[in-house]
Amino acid sequence: MTVFTKEWTDWIDHNVNAGCDKDGVFKILLDEGYSFEQIKNQMNYSPTVNMSHALNPHRRSENLERAQDSPEILYLSNAVRLETDKAEFYVIDNFLNQKECDQMIKLIGDMKRPSLMVNHGDKENNFRTSSTCDLGQLDSPFIKEIDERICKMMGIDSSYSEPIQGQFYEIGQEFKAHTDYFEEDEIEECDGGKGQRTYTFFINLNDVEEGGTTHFPALELEHTPKRGTAVIWNNLRANGKGNYNSLHHGKPVLKGNKSVITKWFRSKGFGSMMIKTPHEKIPNFTSVGFEKTRLPDEILKAIKRFYQDNITDQKAEFVEGGYIQGKNKSCAPSSLLDLPPYLKKEIHDYLKPILEKWSGTALEPTFIYGIRTYHDGAVLKAHRDRKETHIISCIINVFQDVREDWALQIDDHFYRKHEVFMKEGEMVFYEGAKLMHGREVPFEGNSFANIFCHFTPVDYVPPRE
Numbered sequence: 515m516t517v518f519t520k521e522w523t524d525w526i527d528h529n530v531n532a533g534c535d536k537d538g539v540f541k542i543l544l545d546e547g548y549s550f551e552q553i554k555n556q557m558n559y560s561p562t563v564n565m566s567h568a569l570n571p572h573r574r575s576e577n578l579e580r581a582q583d584s585p586e587i588l589y590l591s592n593a594v595r596l597e598t599d600k601a602e603f604y605v606i607d608n609f610l611n612q613k614e615c616d617q618m619i620k621l622i623g624d625m626k627r628p629s630l631m632v633n634h635g636d637k638e639n640n641f642r643t644s645s646t647c648d649l650g651q652l653d654s655p656f657i658k659e660i661d662e663r664i665c666k667m668m669g670i671d672s673s674y675s676e677p678i679q680g681q682f683y684e685i686g687q688e689f690k691a692h693t694d695y696f697e698e699d700e701i702e703e704c705d706g707g708k709g710q711r712t713y714t715f716f717i718n719l720n721d722v723e724e725g726g727t728t729h730f731p732a733l734e735l736e737h738t739p740k741r742g743t744a745v746i747w748n749n750l751r752a753n754g755k756g757n758y759n760s761l762h763h764g765k766p767v768l769k770g771n772k773s774v775i776t777k778w779f780r781s782k783g784f785g786s787m788m789i790k791t792p793h794e795k796i797p798n799f800t801s802v803g804f805e806k807t808r809l810p811d812e813i814l815k816a817i818k819r820f821y822q823d824n825i826t827d828q829k830a831e832f833v834e835g836g837y838i839q840g841k842n843k844s845c846a847p848s849s850l851l852d853l854p855p856y857l858k859k860e861i862h863d864y865l866k867p868i869l870e871k872w873s874g875t876a877l878e879p880t881f882i883y884g885i886r887t888y889h890d891g892a893v894l895k896a897h898r899d900r901k902e903t904h905i906i907s908c909i910i911n912v913f914q915d916v917r918e919d920w921a922l923q924i925d926d927h928f929y930r931k932h933e934v935f936m937k938e939g940e941m942v943f944y945e946g947a948k949l950m951h952g953r954e955v956p957f958e959g960n961s962f963a964n965i966f967c968h969f970t971p972v973d974y975v976p977p978r979e
């Protein structure tokens with residue numbers, strides 16, 4: 515859909531004037547198939563909540579099918595894809611958080627030099643007037659981590675990419691209209707054996723007071739810099755030739771300054787180019803992927819009472835695939851105590867509506883295991899849960915007797931690593947089949963007892979192998 519009909523513009527005016535929730539109006543228009551940018555322009559309003567989730571049901575399944583049918587197509591979590599046939603173009607908000615942006619800006623500030631042009635160099639002296647720094651040359655764990663996260667998000671092996679570059683634009687500085695791909699006659703001279711440039715992945719590190727937009731004339735798109743937002747496009751057409759529609763102009767900064775990082779992907783590398791597993795092609799249901807919260811005291815009490823009364827019934831557990839390991843092979847690293855049906859039902863019934871609200875989708879319960887108690891020295895290897903059934907999940911910490919707090923390591927939907935600590939009665943909602951998680955530091959203590967409870971969206975179709 516490209517234009518709003520009079521009926522729809524009247525409908526928007528009517529609802530907004532009547533004081534309806536603008537985010538709600540926005541969501542309905544998304545569901546109708548209008549693009550995020552179209553609605554934003556028409557309403558002159560940006561939503562205050564993350565709408566990528568609202569966008570996802572249709573777009574997700576569409577992209578998922580395409581990604582599965584053709585392993586060469588990207589599947590990007592949290593991305594909003596521009597609705598056009600002219601180029602493959604995506605935006606991901608909040609790919610970097612404020613702290614990460616600030617850290618990156620500092621690194622760029624410390625080592626910037628005037629930008630060099632790969633091409634167009636002698637066409638015009640002030641074609642590109644920003645400063646550039648080769649962040650990839652820094653031996654910085656932080657740069658490495660961001661570089662890896664970009665590769666993981668793209669699902670492209672890092673050997674098919676260039677190191678991250680940083681650019682800094684002061685007032686008046688710009689990068690005139692250009693394309694990122696190498697022209698046919700310069701590939702050999704410029705490619706360094708790594709082939710043509712495929713995708714561009716750039717991230718705005720700050721909001722710019724005025725100016726500094728990136729204009730894509732063929733796509734009729736003017737991207738306003740926003741801290742942490744990643745902009746991604748394919749520089750090539752399906753036939754591998756440069757796509758002139760990717761032409762873009764980094765317009766002059768009028769007030770303030772602009773810092774960005776750019777990473778280019780290339781057509782040649784080692785091994786497989788596309789690296790996402792089917793698990794990573796599961797749609798995401800929340801913007802971050804996990805959240806820590808608390809179980810009501812009365813349910814916790816009921817579980818603890820059952821646990822304490824029946825502790826002698828727990829059985830040594832050897833988890834399939836060796837995901838849980840202990841100090842020595844002869845001693846089980848964990849034990850399992852089955853839950854009685856009434857308690858399973860109570861937990862499922864309590865969690866279902868809460869997890870439905872959290873994930874924005876109707877759920878059906880799949881599995882609830884008993885109470886697993888980890889013993890001293892246990893390690894839970896990093897893994898992703900079953901992609902058929904463990905989609906929206908919850909870990910409840912029931913009881914712990916520890917010498918050291920024991921962290922759950924979990925990635926979010928931006929491949930950022932987190933450590934989550936849980937106290938008794940605390941629980942973590944998480945998208946377990948999609949997100950890598952584990953407890954890789956050996957447990958120090960006597961017992962650490964958790965319940966795992968899993969749900970699957972009602973209309974869920976698992977990605978194919």
Ligand SMILES: [Fe+2]
Pocket residue numbers: 692693694762
């Ligand atoms: Fe560019």
Ligand SMILES: [Fe+2]
Pocket residue numbers: 897898899946951
């Ligand atoms: Fe798991």
